[in-house]
Amino acid sequence: MSLKHNRGALVRFAAIAAVAALALAGCTSTASGAGGSSSSGPIAKEDLVLVASVINTTNPYFIANIEGAKALSKKLDIPLEIIDSQGSSQTEISKIQAILAQGKKVVMFVNTVASSDTPTIVDAVKRAGGYVSIWWNKPDNFEPWDAGDNFVAFQKHPGVDSGRCNAQAIGDALGGKGNVIMFPGVQDSTTSQTRVAGFEAEMRENYPGIKILENQPSNWDPQLANQNAKDLIAKYGDQINGVWSADDGMQLGAIQAFDDAGLLDKVKFASDGLYPDTVKLMKEGYGNNAIVGETFHRGYMASAIGLYTAYLAATGEIVPSELPKEKRTSFFDIKCVTPETLGDYLKYDTPTAAADFVDQLVEKGPWDTEPATLIGGGGPEVLPKP
Amino acid sequence: MVHKVLSEQGAGGITTTAIRIRESGIERRARFRGLAEPLSLLVALAVLIGVFSLLNERFLTASNIQNVLTQSAIPLIVAVGATLVILLGSIDLSVEGVMGATGMTWILLSNNSRGGADLGPWAWVIALGVALLLGVASGLIFTALKVPSFIVTLGMWYVGLGIATMLYGTDLLPRLEDEGLKGWTSRISLGLPNSFWVALLVIGLGILVLRNTRIGRVTLAIGNSETIVRSAGLPAFPVKVAVFAIAAVLSGLGGILATVQLDIGSPTVGSGVLFIVIPAVVIGGTHLGGGKGGILRTVLGVFLLTILNNGLILSGVESSYQSAVTGAILVAAIVFAAWSQRDRLRVAK
Numbered sequence: 079m080s081l082k083h084n085r086g087a088l089v090r091f092a093a094i095a096a097v098a099a100l101a102l103a104g105c106t107s108t109a110s111g112a113g114g115s116s117s118s119g120p121i122a123k124e125d126l127v128l129v130a131s132v133i134n135t136t137n138p139y140f141i142a143n144i145e146g147a148k149a150l151s152k153k154l155d156i157p158l159e160i161i162d163s164q165g166s167s168q169t170e171i172s173k174i175q176a177i178l179a180q181g182k183k184v185v186m187f188v189n190t191v192a193s194s195d196t197p198t199i200v201d202a203v204k205r206a207g208g209y210v211s212i213w214w215n216k217p218d219n220f221e222p223w224d225a226g227d228n229f230v231a232f233q234k235h236p237g238v239d240s241g242r243c244n245a246q247a248i249g250d251a252l253g254g255k256g257n258v259i260m261f262p263g264v265q266d267s268t269t270s271q272t273r274v275a276g277f278e279a280e281m282r283e284n285y286p287g288i289k290i291l292e293n294q295p296s297n298w299d300p301q302l303a304n305q306n307a308k309d310l311i312a313k314y315g316d317q318i319n320g321v322w323s324a325d326d327g328m329q330l331g332a333i334q335a336f337d338d339a340g341l342l343d344k345v346k347f348a349s350d351g352l353y354p355d356t357v358k359l360m361k362e363g364y365g366n367n368a369i370v371g372e373t374f375h376r377g378y379m380a381s382a383i384g385l386y387t388a389y390l391a392a393t394g395e396i397v398p399s400e401l402p403k404e405k406r407t408s409f410f411d412i413k414c415v416t417p418e419t420l421g422d423y424l425k426y427d428t429p430t431a432a433a434d435f436v437d438q439l440v441e442k443g444p445w446d447t448e449p450a451t452l453i454g455g456g457g458p459e460v461l462p463k464p
Numbered sequence: 465m466v467h468k469v470l471s472e473q474g475a476g477g478i479t480t481t482a483i484r485i486r487e488s489g490i491e492r493r494a495r496f497r498g499l500a501e502p503l504s505l506l507v508a509l510a511v512l513i514g515v516f517s518l519l520n521e522r523f524l525t526a527s528n529i530q531n532v533l534t535q536s537a538i539p540l541i542v543a544v545g546a547t548l549v550i551l552l553g554s555i556d557l558s559v560e561g562v563m564g565a566t567g568m569t570w571i572l573l574s575n576n577s578r579g580g581a582d583l584g585p586w587a588w589v590i591a592l593g594v595a596l597l598l599g600v601a602s603g604l605i606f607t608a609l610k611v612p613s614f615i616v617t618l619g620m621w622y623v624g625l626g627i628a629t630m631l632y633g634t635d636l637l638p639r640l641e642d643e644g645l646k647g648w649t650s651r652i653s654l655g656l657p658n659s660f661w662v663a664l665l666v667i668g669l670g671i672l673v674l675r676n677t678r679i680g681r682v683t684l685a686i687g688n689s690e691t692i693v694r695s696a697g698l699p700a701f702p703v704k705v706a707v708f709a710i711a712a713v714l715s716g717l718g719g720i721l722a723t724v725q726l727d728i729g730s731p732t733v734g735s736g737v738l739f740i741v742i743p744a745v746v747i748g749g750t751h752l753g754g755g756k757g758g759i760l761r762t763v764l765g766v767f768l769l770t771i772l773n774n775g776l777i778l779s780g781v782e783s784s785y786q787s788a789v790t791g792a793i794l795v796a797a798i799v800f801a802a803w804s805q806r807d808r809l810r811v812a813k
Binding site: 136141308330 | 527534535637722730774
């Protein structure tokens with residue numbers, strides 16, 4: 079395929095897309111203007127469409143989100159549409175509105191770009207009579223039970239547990255003594271903040287011999303984490319004994335910086351996500367077993383749980399307003415993984431893993447499927463006292 | 465001032481002399497100004513270095529200097545291309561997209577963890593070919609269809625990012641497996657990091673092209689007045705396409721080096737580079753309108769930004785204040801560096 083041809087096709091595609099978007103935007107305003115009230119009561123399966131909205135399509139976690147949505151779509155035999163927010167709240171919201179305007183009843187999973195997007199999205203879905211589950215980010219004071227049945231649930235893995243698990247791994251690996259640096263994600267992200275709070279609290283309470291030298295927010299960006307790690311190596315040199323990152327992507331960037339500086343053998347790493355690449359590094363004992371701890375959860379589980387909960391509400395199998403609060407704002411289990419227990423988790427990365435999980439999910443329901451079972455919720459995550 | 469002198473002098477002969485004196489004065493000041501601008505930028509840089517080294521004694525250690533040079537290498541390479549484009553009076557916003565597309569192409573054709581073909585040196589040729597195609601496309605659309613470069617290259621940014629995302633697909637992250645190349649960019653040869661040597665080479669070639677080739681001279685002339693260039697029968701069209709092509713290839717080279725540095729292929733490998741490169745060119749004193757400026761000044765601009773970032777981390781400014789402090793210091797440094805340019809008739813836009 080020549081580039082010229084490719085570009086022509088792209089331009090044509092872009093033009094069609096633009097026209098379609100404009101047309102749809104027009105429809106949205108008419109539809110909502112006509113006064114779409116929130117719909118209740120079961121919807122026939124043929125009228126449903128699954129929609130999964132992710133922050134971008136290059137991060138392994140979000141790719142896994144899509145994988146889970148595809149598996150559920152196949153299992154339930156309902157068509158699926160994917161929304162790539164390209165890292166922008168504006169793009170996310172306008173694409174969601176365009177899909178809502180098509181008239182089908184949506185069953186939606188949204189991994190929100192920013193907490194503040196949630197009310198806008200919920201409102202749009204409600205007016206179109208769809209059902210939505212939000213993952214990871216929402217404002218603390220905006221709860222599903224206040225917003226009505228169309229906002230089926232807010233779900234996430236608790237960040238504090240994740241941070242504590244990582245702190246234990248590093249604390250134990252260093253024998254309770256040493257200096258640690260931290261790479262949080264985007265500074266105002268709740269996900270990052272809760273993980274940071276858990277990590278710091280665990281160190282403070284149980285590892286008094288470990289000193290946190292500094293934290294440098296690295297925006298979930300491996301490249302930035304790599305640069306910041308280089309700067310901190312220049313600043314502290316071989317004083318650094320442990321490195322924590324809020325996700326595996328940034329950890330890969332940080333590991334490379336320590337590798338370049340020839341310090342990898344002496345430093346221990348822990349992070350959240352256990353990306354398949356991290357599994358590989360842990361298995362081969364990369365850099366004198368540099369990675370000592372990870373937390374395990376999978377993007378396909380998140381999207382499948384979120385979509386399935388919304389699906390049950392749409393078909394009337396559950397009535398959200400009758401559910402206990404922890405099934406509306408829900409925390410799902412996150413597993414603590416060390417190199418010794420790594421073997422137990424390899425089964426979740428086989429080619430059929432997403433489909434297997436979805437089979438289990440449909441059998442056992444959204445709250446009781448191992449390894450992501452419901453462990454709490456009912457309100458905002460409580461941060462440990464500083 | 466001139467008017468006043470003229471009216472006061474009255475008689476013809478005296479007036480001519482007075483005008484000559486004034487002219488030579490203006491000329492002398494212009495020459496001084498030409499030097500004063502980069503000089504004051506150097507002074508600003510020196511002040512920053514001085515303050516940072518007082519705040520943390522590790523700032524001026526060999527290892528941190530090598531660290532700063534490694535970090536500035538990729539922006540420097542990309543900035544050489546950006547300077548040429550801005551000297552034309554145009555702008556190239558596509559750098560991050562081109563970096564992503566080139567970096568992904570390169571790593572997938574090199575020895576990586578996803579397997580596939582390992583084409584060795586051909587991976588470089590093909591990847592840089594992708595960059596060249598994107599650059600030529602931008603250049604042709606810009607010149608032949610007369611679409612503003614701002615829009616063309618903005619579009620090309622997303623085309624590049626799109627190509628990179630398609631190449632990335634849904635597989636594992638491609639990790640570099642070539643042991644010889646792993647960590648190559650920050651390895652030290654003759655006291656300097658390898659990537660910085662590449663940057664020096666690119667800067668040298670850039671200066672050579674700008675000063676000693678027809679492309680360079682016509683580029684500056686186009687920036688000053690394209691109408692004159694065209695009516696003089698100079699090849700404005702091919703030069704403009706060539707400059708966009710050069711800029712894209714340099715962005716591509718930056719993309720490959722960034723991929724080597726991170727050891728992982730990622731469509732967003734260039735994220736943040738655009739907002740170092742364009743400010744660096746402007747801080748260096750190259751006019752956004754084109755025609756005036758140069759590559760060495762841009763080098764100072766890149767160093768200013770890289771050192772600022774590194775120094776703030778080393779001096780322990782709390783991360784929540786860092787962006788505000790970076791911004792404030794930057795504005796102060798620019799005001800100082802551009803002090804000599806407050807010409808009465810100079811128009812800032």
